[in-house]
Amino acid sequence: MTETFYEVLRRQGITRRSFLKFCSLTATSLGLGSAAAPRIAHALETKARTPVIWLHGLECTCCSESFIRSAHPLTKDVVLSMLSLDYDDTLMAAAGHQAEAIIEEVKKKYKGNYIVAVEGNPPLNEDGMFCIHGGRPFVEVLKETCADAKAIISWGACASYGCVQAAKPNPTRATPVHKVITGKPIINVPGCPPIAEVMTGVVTYMLTFDRIPELDRQGRPKMFYGQRIHDKCYRRGHFDAGQFAEAWDDEGARKGYCLYKMGCKGPTTYNACSSMRWNGGVSWPVQSGHGCIGCSEEGFWDKGSFYDRVTDIKAFGVESNADTIGKAAAGTVGAAIAAHAAVSALARARTSHGQPEKQEEN
Amino acid sequence: MLSQQDMLEAERHGKQVRSIYVYEAPVRLWHWVNALAMVVLAVTGYFIGKPLPTMPGEASDNFLMGYIRFAHFAAAYIFAVGLLGRVYWAIVGNHHAKQIFRLPITNPHWWSEVFFELRWYLFLEKTPKKYVGHNPMAQLMMFFFFTVLAVGMVFTGFALYSEGAGLGSWQDSLFGWVIPALGGSMQVHNLHRLGMWIMMTFVLVHVYAAIREDIMSRQSLISTMISGWRMFKD
Numbered sequence: 001m002t003e004t005f006y007e008v009l010r011r012q013g014i015t016r017r018s019f020l021k022f023c024s025l026t027a028t029s030l031g032l033g034s035a036a037a038p039r040i041a042h043a044l045e046t047k048a049r050t051p052v053i054w055l056h057g058l059e060c061t062c063c064s065e066s067f068i069r070s071a072h073p074l075t076k077d078v079v080l081s082m083l084s085l086d087y088d089d090t091l092m093a094a095a096g097h098q099a100e101a102i103i104e105e106v107k108k109k110y111k112g113n114y115i116v117a118v119e120g121n122p123p124l125n126e127d128g129m130f131c132i133h134g135g136r137p138f139v140e141v142l143k144e145t146c147a148d149a150k151a152i153i154s155w156g157a158c159a160s161y162g163c164v165q166a167a168k169p170n171p172t173r174a175t176p177v178h179k180v181i182t183g184k185p186i187i188n189v190p191g192c193p194p195i196a197e198v199m200t201g202v203v204t205y206m207l208t209f210d211r212i213p214e215l216d217r218q219g220r221p222k223m224f225y226g227q228r229i230h231d232k233c234y235r236r237g238h239f240d241a242g243q244f245a246e247a248w249d250d251e252g253a254r255k256g257y258c259l260y261k262m263g264c265k266g267p268t269t270y271n272a273c274s275s276m277r278w279n280g281g282v283s284w285p286v287q288s289g290h291g292c293i294g295c296s297e298e299g300f301w302d303k304g305s306f307y308d309r310v311t312d313i314k315a316f317g318v319e320s321n322a323d324t325i326g327k328a329a330a331g332t333v334g335a336a337i338a339a340h341a342a343v344s345a346l347a348r349a350r351t352s353h354g355q356p357e358k359q360e361e362n
Numbered sequence: 363m364l365s366q367q368d369m370l371e372a373e374r375h376g377k378q379v380r381s382i383y384v385y386e387a388p389v390r391l392w393h394w395v396n397a398l399a400m401v402v403l404a405v406t407g408y409f410i411g412k413p414l415p416t417m418p419g420e421a422s423d424n425f426l427m428g429y430i431r432f433a434h435f436a437a438a439y440i441f442a443v444g445l446l447g448r449v450y451w452a453i454v455g456n457h458h459a460k461q462i463f464r465l466p467i468t469n470p471h472w473w474s475e476v477f478f479e480l481r482w483y484l485f486l487e488k489t490p491k492k493y494v495g496h497n498p499m500a501q502l503m504m505f506f507f508f509t510v511l512a513v514g515m516v517f518t519g520f521a522l523y524s525e526g527a528g529l530g531s532w533q534d535s536l537f538g539w540v541i542p543a544l545g546g547s548m549q550v551h552n553l554h555r556l557g558m559w560i561m562m563t564f565v566l567v568h569v570y571a572a573i574r575e576d577i578m579s580r581q582s583l584i585s586t587m588i589s590g591w592r593m594f595k596d
Contacts, residue, residue, distance in 0.1 A: 216529065218542050226529045228547075242417040242426030252416050261413060267525075268547035294548065303548045310411050313552045322552050323412070326559020333563045337570045340483075344574055347485055 006045040008081045019044075050207055051106050051114040053145055054088035057138045058131045058165050058174050059120025063155040064090050066193035070200040071280035078200045082207050083115075100134045103141075107148050115206065116146050117153040121162060122180055123172035130172040139180060151185045151212050152177065153202065157295060160188035160219075167301035178219060185212050188219040192295035195276055198224045218298070220270065229266035229292050232274040235259070253289065263307035264291025271296040382494050384458050385590045388451045393587055396444050400561065402437035406430045407558050411551070435523065442516050458495040462504045472498055490579040494592055500571065507564035511557060518544070518554040 003011075009019055020041060027036040056064075068075050068091075079085045087102045089095075094102065106114050123130035128137030146152055154177045157163035165174040178186045189202055202221055205213045213221040230236065238244070238258040245253035245262055253259075260267070266274070269292050277284040285292055291307075294300045304311025310321045385393075409430050417424040452460045466472045479499030481487045491497070496504060521540035524533035525547060544550050576583040582593040 217539060222529060228525060231526065231528075237421045240428040240431075241421040241424035242413060242430075243421055243424065244413060244416045246416060257416065265548065268551060270547075297548065298542075298546045303546065310555060311548060311552060313549070313556060322555035322559060325556060326562070329559060330563045330566065333566055337566060341570065341574065343485060344578060348578060351488070 003084070004045055004048055006041075008049070009044075012081070049082065049084040050150075051084045051086045051110050052088075052117055052203075053086060053103055053106055053114060053149075054091075054117045054119065055133070055138075055142060055145060056089060057118065057120030057122050057133075057142065057158070058172070059156070059158045061090060061119070062193040063119045063158075063199070064088075066196045067155075067199045068196075069279065070196035072197055073200055073204060075196075075200065078203055083203060086114075103145055107145065111148045113150050114148075115151050115153060116149040117155055117203075118142065118159045118177050119155040120158045121166070121174050121176055123165070123174045124180075125171070125173040130174075142177070142180065146181045146184060149184060151187065151206070152181060154178065154186055154188045154190075154219075155199065156194055157190050157192040157300070160190040161298040163192060164301050167299070186219055187212055187215065187221060190220060190225070190296040190298075191271060192300075194296070195224075195272055195278060197276055198272055216270075224272045224276075225270045225296070227270065227272075227275075229269045229271055229274045229286070233258075233266050233286060234274065235286060248289075256289075259286060259289075259291040261309060262291050263305060263309055263311075265294030265297070265300075265306070266292040269294040269297050381591045381593045383590055384456075384494055384586055384592045386451075386455055386459065387590065388447070389455065389459055390587055390590055392444050392448050392451070396441065396448075399437045399441040399444065400565070402433055403441060404558055404562055406434035406437070407555070410434060411555050438516075438519050438523070441512075442520070445512055445516060461495050461501050462509050465502060465505050475499075476502055490575075492580050492594060497575075503564070503567070507560065507567075511561055511564070515554065515557045515561065518550050518557065521550055522547070522554060 006019065010016070020037070023041040023044070024034070024037040027033065027040055030036070054064075070078065073082070079091075085091070086106050087099065089099060092099060092102075120131075122128060122137075122139035122142050124139060128139035131138040133141045154160045158165065158174075159177045162170070162174050162176050165172060166176070178188065187202060189199060191198070198221075201224065202213060205221075205223075213223060216222050216225060218225075230239070233239075235256060235258045238256070239260055243252060243255075243257045245257045245259055247253065248262065253262075258264070264286065266286065273284045273292070274286065277287070293306045294303065297303070304321070308321070310323050312319055312321050313325075410427075413427060413430075417426050449463070452463045475491075475498040478487065478491065479497050482490050483499070495501075517537055517540050520533050520537040524531060524536075524538045525541070527533045529538075541547055541550055544553060572583045572587075575581075576585075580595050582591075582595075586592045
């Protein structure tokens with residue numbers, strides 16, 4: 001049996017007296033009255049922590065690398081106290097058949113009551129043979145594991161959108177999780193990787209409130225992906241003022257002007273980087289002088305250069321940017337108009353000389 | 363609405379009065395307000411995508427991008443509200459006001475008129491015809507390169523505006539779905555810009571055709587959009 005919250009608290013040296021005081025205080029602050037205190041205590045004493053199975057598909061482990069660097073809350077608190085990370089082949093000590101047996105055990109014991117966190121995505125070409133998990137195609141393991149899950153978290157751009165392995169021409173047909181698994185609540189947490197605190201924040205929310213966070217149209221938690229980088233960027237003042245870095249080594253770049261003209265994707269990227277920053281709030285891409293590359297946006301590898309503001313449109317077989325197409329179209333049409341006007345003038349001159357002003361009625 | 367009908371009307375009236383009231387005041391007002399809004403939108407829109415050279419001095423002393431974006435958004439609201447007003451007038455106004463919103467594509471005569479106009483523009487017809495409203499070719503162009511495109515520009519434009527207005531804003535509720543539907547914010551920015559270029563190319567053709575027909579065809583065009591009266595020259 002997984003430890004309860006009470007057992008975890010006791011293990012960390014909190015006395016039963018303090019625990020009961022905490023329960024009374026919580027009941028009072030929630031306006032539930034004194035009768036609720038024993039019920040809260042009972043729930044914390046008996047309710048097992050939510051088991052989490054963390055699967056790895058086609059990925060680079062950058063999501064795990066980010067996750068283990070979380071500062072608020074500390075990853076150790078999340079993993080050891082808040083949830084019960086029962087399976088994560090990168091972090092766990094067990095290996096081989098022993099490890100794989102855990103998935104089966106969790107599935108049976110916590111049917112419909114465990115969370116599957118997916119890092120990476122399943123490739124579907126060649127029956128999924130491009131990613132093998134415990135001797136079987138990953139897509140099969142994923143489908144089986146998710147079948148009895150309560151909810152699924154898609155970590156990173158890979159699981160949410162496909163990321164680099166799904167970039168054109170996508171030889172392995174790497175496919176985002178939500179296109180393979182249906183009928184389950186799926187939380188997309190995009191980014192390459194997502195911010196550590198965003199990852200632990202999503203997990204903490206789900207454990208604390210026992211429900212999934214509010215999601216936007218693309219299945220992302222609104223609390224972290226509700227605004228663009230641009231909306232909270234500390235260089236936004238320079239954008240509004242019209243002050244831009246025009247080259248990587250010009251005065252504007254040194255003064256910390258807006259990187260819009262250098263192709264910053266902040267205005268088109270939904271993420272929390274500009275408010276939460278990275279590595280415990282130390283810095284983030286724009287602060288270190290490089291524009292956002294839009295790593296948490298769908299298909300960001302296929303959306304043109306990281307260093308252009310007006311990027312290539314790759315639709316209808318066209319691979320050119322709006323300005324190139326537009327100037328060519330306007331130029332061609334303009335030239336055609338000039339030629340047409342010249343011919344019109346000639347034609348008019350000829351008719352008015354030839355047969356003066358007499359036009360038949362029709 | 364139908365050019366055949368227009369022809370008859372023109373012929374009938376042409377012999378007696380030689381001029382017909384075509385564009386009612388709201389249509390004319392809308393035309394010029396809309397034209398002005400489009401000029402502002404195109405110029406400011408161009409500079410939003412490709413900003414002007416960097417501004418000197420303190421950030422707090424400047425607000426250039428802010429003003430450019432303000433002008434763009436203000437003109438966009440005028441453009442959108444104008445379009446709504448124009449749709450209303452298409453319903454309550456005279457039948458010429460409906461022309462740019464619906465094409466009589468099931469009418470074979472209308473199609474033959476389209477091809478007649480095409481031949482006229484290709485110098486294959488010596489004598490132009492008379493039309494009270496738009497000529498069928500112009501109507502076809504107007505429908506796709508103005509009406510459809512303008513609606514597309516309003517949808518993509520408000521979708522982009524909703525990104526700044528934020529989740530839960532009415533812009534987001536009405537138009538926010540456009541962003542994921544078209545493949546993300548960057549793609550919508552690019553398509554919106556491409557739409558601007560198509561619209562400007564249409565403006566070139568529109569202005570040229572209006573001036574040319576004013577000179578070469580048998581009826582007035584430019585003054586009609588000011589006075590509302592179509593004069594027939596013969």
